[in-house]
Amino acid sequence: MIAQQLLNGFLLGAVYALFALGFTLMFGVLKVINLTYGFYFTIGAFIALGLTSKLGLPLWSALPLSAVGSGLVAVVVDTLLLTRLRRKGAPELASLMVTIGAVLALNAAMTAWLGADIRRLPAALIPDAAYNWGDIRVTAAQLLILGATAVLVAALIGLIRFTRLGLAIRALASRPDAAGLMGIDAGRTAAIVSLLSGALAGAGGVLIALDFNAIQPYMGEQMLLRGFVVIILGGLGDIRGALIAGLVLGMVEVLTAGYIASELKDAVGFLILVLVLWTRPSGLFGRAVVRRA
């Protein structure tokens, strides 16, 4: 029983980690808590819904297309709203406020357009096989989610560690002015970071849609709250921290629902957040630079 719970928690946590990875990357490089990030998650799921139910595309092509689509939306939003403030060197709370207004407008517009009803992916899309090992049961959909998450996370970490682009991103994250002096095009690199982060969020949206098969305009907002917990627990801007914290949160939520009370599932993350702020604001691993004020 506990093994099954841990497995379910691990799978949920993998998606949390994937989602938070883009969030923390965006913060680490662009220095803004971007609340429209949850919207890219929703948009990813909706693009996948459109591609599979209207155009009948198979999953292997719908997933990357939705990810790229959400990434492009992220680039557009970032360019329209944040580039200006970044160039002016505006305080970080101004950028945060712009994204708050934007996400309210985007979510409300989307609800007005599409309605708040829950939509579902075509049933044929979701593999229905399941495998048993002893007491543990895994569905093919869960394995697909785990596989896709692992590939995406590995690709992102590889990109950031081992490529020239990754070097530029890391340079921009740690010393923006010095990066500019070394010939790194800050505007272009920022756009690429938006694209990558938006794509991770969008992919997360598609994978969660596969797992729970419930798509509606406010799904990103629920996810964003998990994102907050994960990036604070892992340390703001800390990619490895986000990865581990995501898995931890998934397992803690599932275990809380299973062994304590299912009503507490949504609250436990927030308790963790407050606890971290009180005891260890630099995150579990203490590697994020806490910006004291």
Place this chain on the structure above:
Amino acid sequence: MTLPPWLDDFLWTYQNLVHALGVNGLLALSMYVVLSVGQLSLGQAAFMGLGAYSSALMTIQLKLPFALVLPLSCVTPVLFALLIGIPSLRLSGVYLAIATIGLGEVLRAVYLNVDLFGGPMGLNGIPESAETWMIYALLAAAIVVLWVVGRSRIGRAMEAMREDETAAQVMGVDLWRYRLGALVASAALAGLAGCLSAHASDFIGPNEYGFDTAVTILSYALLGGIGTPLAPVLGAWVLTLLPELLRGISDIRLVVNGLIIVVAVLFLPTGLFPWRLKRG
């Protein structure tokens, strides 16, 4: 109190709107207090909800008189403000913003799932003990107090830390204390507003105090500006009256509120009413 008949008629017909204007004015002030020390809280709706639920329970379950319930409605929001504010106000501003957004959503889950709070049905049958004059008296008192404080040494310190934290600190302003004081005052104001609105409408529900409400409250203060305590109140009134005057936009009210924030931050950083407090 005797009112002229035309005013009495007007108040009766537009009672809900008149109440909403007063309550939203108080909420805008609660946002003003936090913004004026250079912080951002998205917990105003959550603090309002805590005031509303705790006061409704005091009235319904404990049968306390309203004269006692109203001041006590500050207690729960202030405790939560301390729980979140003490650690996060030592850090950079994003931590408070994140923690307060989280608070609103987690409380919604609690109201929905715990029987004491009535679940999805909320709490019904709250006696309508909040009179219109009480709401406006409190609003006027809050404006006067904030005006006086704003013109004092404290107001000077608050403006200094909003403009340049480092310089203010060098001048001996204890940033953390001012921030915590502002957050506590704002939680108390929002709690009072919640208590008044709960006792003016007889029903409260779990979905009234979420992210959308928090952002709407922020849009009041950003539209009006934070130059004087009157500015955010006027901002709240404009945004409360607008959907009433233009029926067509009530469907897209939230879209408008969101866009107002975007436009205000990008193009109108001092708001519609940019006048500033004069100090002697």
